Amino acid sequence: MTANRLAPGDTAPSFTLTDADGARVSLQDFVGSKVILYFYPAAMTPGCTTQACDFRDSLGSLQAAGYTVLGVSKDSPDKLKTFAERDSLSFPLLSDEDLAVHNAYGAYGEKNSYGKIVTGVLRSTFVIDENGLLEHALYNVKATGHVASLRKKLKVA
Template sequence: MTNSTSPEPTQSDASVRLSAGDAAPAFTLTDSEGASVSLADFAGSKVILYFYPAAMTPGCTTQACDFRDSLGSLQGAGYTVLGISKDKPETLKTFAERDALTFPLLSDQDLDVHQAYGAYGEKNSYGRILTGVLRSTFVIDESGSIELALYNVKATGHVASLRKKLKIA
């Protein structure tokens, strides 16, 4: 049993945290169409990789639709957007079709990629400590290095904030 008054971090909240300059962890995941997608597929390109808790929930829908609505300007600035969740590919397909999402949604059911990026662990949800997906976004440069690592982002307004950080109108 864990002592909840202890100031010591638990193993899960002491997980990996990526920073600017770190190499982006490699991965290969299945997309909503059943195809394999690897980070290596985008070598030489800029990638915005975002992790979200669950398809078709209100916050995740807001965030995905914000990415969808900003996709033209993000792509115009040379970025590819990839969304990752623990949902099954079939669920991601339904989500993409329901909300007209035109960027790849990737399935990480075993949470290996979430953990490699530090996007899974302890979080505070309305005063309760839970273990789950940490809404996170990573900007990866053409050389495969992390340019920005943003943890515990808000679903609403995140894409506008990201565009401002990236100086994209």
């Protein structure tokens, strides 16, 4: 099962998901602003924590450059709330338990895990412009160093 990959210039698939506080968050809410939407395998695991904390630590400069950061995983809202509180994550974490949004973005499918082909979440980041079009579609990113390389790509100091 290979994921359907999106590419720059594609329209970002719309979605409405529940955040860690139980509120509904839609991509439509951000029309007119730039969004960094990132998919990660599981809250409170080492790599996902590193990546989330890197986004947290870069949030000021990303927001100053006009970006809103949204994290998406298959975790329940309750688990996301624990993750956000434990690591002082001040951006929305969204729950996609049925993987519908993961699948729409091609962020779920076959991947190589320690030499074995498995099906799971593909750590991916999408940069969506003010008009809802993808500027960047980055698949199989590394947890460590990804935010720094994304900032460089976006020319955010």
